[in-house]
Amino acid sequence: MRITVDGRALEVPPGTLVAAAVEIAAPGRGARASPDGLRRQPLCGMGVCGECRVAIDGHAHRLGCQSLCAPGMEIRTDE
């Protein structure tokens, strides 16, 4: 299915987590940065650590590891 991550189009298979799509779009970069600008990637994979937070279809602070990609989804990371 086609989704966009930070404005760029991406094809991902069904069953892909939003957190995984972020990694596919920009390997190693992570969805977030710390207050002092250090990049962050998910730690726990189960919705606890919050490091996978992204904006999904305009809703900020959604947990990427608890969200499945859907066709046409727009994902925005902490750029």
Next chain:
Amino acid sequence: MNEPDNPSELHACVVVIGAGPGGLAAAVAASAAGIDVLLLDASPLAGGQIWRARQGVAAEPVARALARLASTGVRVLAGTRVVMALPDRTLLIDGPQGARRLRWDRLILATGARERLLPFPGWTLPGVFGAGGLQALVKGGWPIRGRRVVVAGTGPLLLAAAATLRREGAQVVGLVEEARGDALARFAGTLAAHPRKALQALRLGVSLLGVPFIRGSRVVAAEGAGRVERVLLQGEGGRGRTIDCDALAAG
């Protein structure tokens, strides 16, 4: 998911929070007895951590349980979190259909466990994950093929995580078990009393042939410029060792 339009208040005789193995079993048992059950989970897919769906495809036991629940009319709310406990046996829940109140007569908490690791220098670097955490992400499509992974920590979960990662194409460059040799031998001894577990252990062992296995060691630091590039281990007698890697799965 089989919810109709959004009444702002729901009710069920039995509410089960958590659709992992425990929650699924509870929901199946209660519904088989003819009780009105509602099952909810924060994750979009049932199965919890142990029975994680792989690329959206439910694990066998999960598919079986969900089929049983569908046939007995159990309501399943996926992607739905409990926000607060309200007075008078009511929960405030929030999911794809918005926030709602859920009244219950009996409440079953099947929320399972969370992975906890003792922080070490560099634990916030991109590429450092919980062992179960990376396994879960990989099952959700996180690219790991060809990447060098160190799996470290203690206990049987480590082996399962390493096996999954290997199966998905990761290069497991180290399996670092904190327990020393004698403790491991004792644990292996207990398996003799549990043939199925022993067989499971044997299969795991076979699937991990060729992976460097380091006993009696733990991670003391992760290092790298902007992401993890190597991990520092400390073993028995203070012996240190460094393993270059692209990811660390620490449990």
Next chain:
Amino acid sequence: MSRSVDVAIVGGGIVGCACARAASRAGLRVALFDAQRIGAGATAAAMGHLVTIDDDPAEFALARLSMRLWREWRGWHAIERRATGTLWLAETPAQRDAAHAKLARLQRAGLQAEWLEPAALHAAEPRLARDLAGALRVAGDEVAYGPEMAARLAADVRAAGGRVEEMRPVAALREDGLLLADGSRVRAGHVLLAAGCDSVRLWPGESPLALRPRKGQLAITDRYPGYVQHALVELGYIDAAHGDADESVAFNAQPRASGQVLLGSTRSYRDTSADVDAALLARMVRRAQRFLPDIGRLQMLRCWAGFRPATPDGRPLIGRIPASDRGNQWVATGHEGLGLTTAAGTASVWLDLLLGRPPAIDPAPYSPERFVEVAA
């Protein structure tokens, strides 16, 4: 068994710590005791709004003195503190008129304040509802983090040779010092009761301390940098704070340095449990929606409750404890929602009274004597 000190202070919140610092810097030997951690009570539950509130002349005087002293304090480094200013929001023409009276008072007192018409208000805070009557902007107000302030004050006390002891509950005030809960005694020339709501338990003498815990609830969101710039307070907040209603809500929001939005406020005398009352929280959020219509879209991370020490007339008690025969027992508490703002001023007034000097402002409005019933 401790050696003797000049002043033993009960309570390590913002007020107790400010008083301890003032005393130790004046050369007195100070020992401060808190049952928990420094700044862990009302200080930690608070919004951290340093706000020159002017509706009660006595409060206004104390707040102005205190804000001057906070600005002079050299302990601010690495403490969260932002000069956001406050916008007092007017909903109705009546409130607009009241705001203009307030503006005049503030300007006469030398504060930088101005009135914003709706268009200017919208430019200053685009997220606000478009149908407000305007706002009074007070430029000098700040948003800070109380527990860090209290910790720094405690560090100042130690640097001046004083003692600050956490996890040391006090059982009673004595004529010659304190009796701690563990049975040990602290000998002190003077004692100061600055224990917030717990002051009631320790109050010496026959007549009880006129202090009630006034429960408040707050909620904080995830990070939304730039969502609001100022501390936003509805003018109705003043009525709620000064009023005696059993339960009330009043809109209050502020940006934190992290980009999180801190949302308040509620007042309740009826509930003494530390749990968040969901129904009252919902009322608070609905009230916030009147002023920030899209606040419902923000993710709330956490909500909590705390207790303000409240007196019948809304003013703190600062001065000698009436039941003290020797005149060496003092009290500094009852600051309701203004503890952080007025702690520095409180310390100044109290220290002057202790040392027999005329305080910088008239201390009579805060005198504990005002609640003593005169025998017929």
